[in-house]
Amino acid sequence: MPVLLRRDPDLTRAVIARWLAERFPEEGTPVVGPISTPAHTGFSGEILLCDAEWDHRGPRRVRPLAIRVAPTAHRLFPGDDWEHHTRLQALLAGTDVPVAKILGTEPTGELLGVPFAVMERIPGQVPSDLPSYHHSGWLARLPASAQAEVWNGGLELMAKVHRLDPDTVDLSFLDKTSREPAGIGRQLEEYAAHLTFYGAQDSPVVTRALHWLRSHRPPEPDAPRLLWGDARLANIICAGQTPVALLDWEMATLGAPENDLAWYLYTDRFMSEGRGLPRLAGLPGRQETVSRYGSLLGRAMRHLPYYEVFAAFRFCLIASRLTRLMAGTGIQRPDNESPYARSTALLDRLLGETDACVRQGGTTVT
The missing domain is CATH 3.90.1200.10 (Aminoglycoside phosphotransferase (APH), C-terminal lobe)
Structure with missing residues (x-):
């Protein structure tokens, strides 16, 4: 079950656009599209999905992104190991374990009120938590x-x-x-x-x-x-x-x-x-x-x-x-x-x- 989007979407888009512009100044100023959350999975933390687009320097370029926000109110686990988990994911990107590449992190919480990590969004589909993939969905429809x-x-x-x-x-x-x-x-x-x-x-x-x-x-x-x-x-x-x-x-x-x-x-x-x-x-x-x-x-x-x-x-x-x-x-x-x-x-x-x-x-x- 996904964590519901409880942030101001326009403010969140502006924050992410600012972060991207500062992180990748050579790319120019990005335009960040609508913010959404995963439809069928994820309650351990807040996940924000969006597309960032750069088009004023050469061909139009769209980068699908996933932003993982450090858990606060929706904290499933007692420890605060968010930094360890993002560090692990960055480390694994250099191995043969396939994970989403982390483009960068904002560890201070100054921009969104909590730390966050921006990752490349890997295209594909994920078996559903709710409804269960045993009940319906793309996996159930496969031979x-x-x-x-x-x-x-x-x-x-x-x-x-x-x-x-x-x-x-x-x-x-x-x-x-x-x-x-x-x-x-x-x-x-x-x-x-x-x-x-x-x-x-x-x-x-x-x-x-x-x-x-x-x-x-x-x-x-x-x-x-x-x-x-x-x-x-x-x-x-x-x-x-x-x-x-x-x-x-x-x-x-x-x-x-x-x-x-x-x-x-x-x-x-x-x-x-x-x-x-x-x-x-x-x-x-x-x-x-x-x-x-x-x-x-x-x-x-x-x-x-x-x-x-x-x-x-x-x-x-x-x-x-x-x-x-x-x-x-x-x-x-x-x-x-x-x-x-x-x-x-x-x-x-x-x-x-x-x-x-x-x-x-x-x-x-x-």
Whole structure:
């Protein structure tokens, strides 16, 4: 669900035009077109879409732009890591991980009242959050083979993230000072420390999940890798049926690749089963996906059921926060659905399934 445009559009256009003129003086004075927001995705931060046009020096030139505004009122996460995320995206632009190029940032907040980053807007389409891509939209209209291509192409792009060599890409700014080393232990306790912020401190299901996660924490024998964090279909830009770029790095951290794969699987499950919808017939199933991803990384996936419970736990906290933000801003979902109620029910269901799996010794998926 997108954050609604609550800024004066004419003032915003003037600010962006001024910033562009100062940033790219050799281009001359730009004309900035109408401001809009993404139609079907994005609540973690404010995204502004516009076109900038220069035409007085040579041929007419139009540059599609996306402006990511640092979160203020619509803050899904307790930390203020906006600068880290923009820095990461700029760093990734120099690798084979496909991301939108950042043209520049305004970190002071003097122009729009909050910091912002201006990026090139990559042409393409993104699977919809609302309505779910399992229900309708361009992905649902594709033949089954093309749906599988979108799903598997997303895995291939995600593997590029996990294959980045930590010895050649300096990600130290993501490694926050903590008593815990980077990995699942640190991530779990960071979420646990902010249950009140998310508004889930009184949920019996959340409490049970946290106890389970602490009791079954697996070893992570490999050096931590960069994690995309919000690894899901709705954060992938596709050209036709081919994934071409990854969006949204607000949840980026360091850890085991299983973390991202579990989120990829769980968020898709929530978008279908969690919303009472049949899953798209062309999307590969869990076992096929896990096997394929193991091939992409060159090793079997370890303890994946654990990471799926962790994904469901995190999703439930974020859904709780999202539900509160929606209520506080008067935003109503078209289907009157409570993301928190549905995510709590699915977390409860997954805990039962995983408990049974653990009892049978099935914590490792190969």
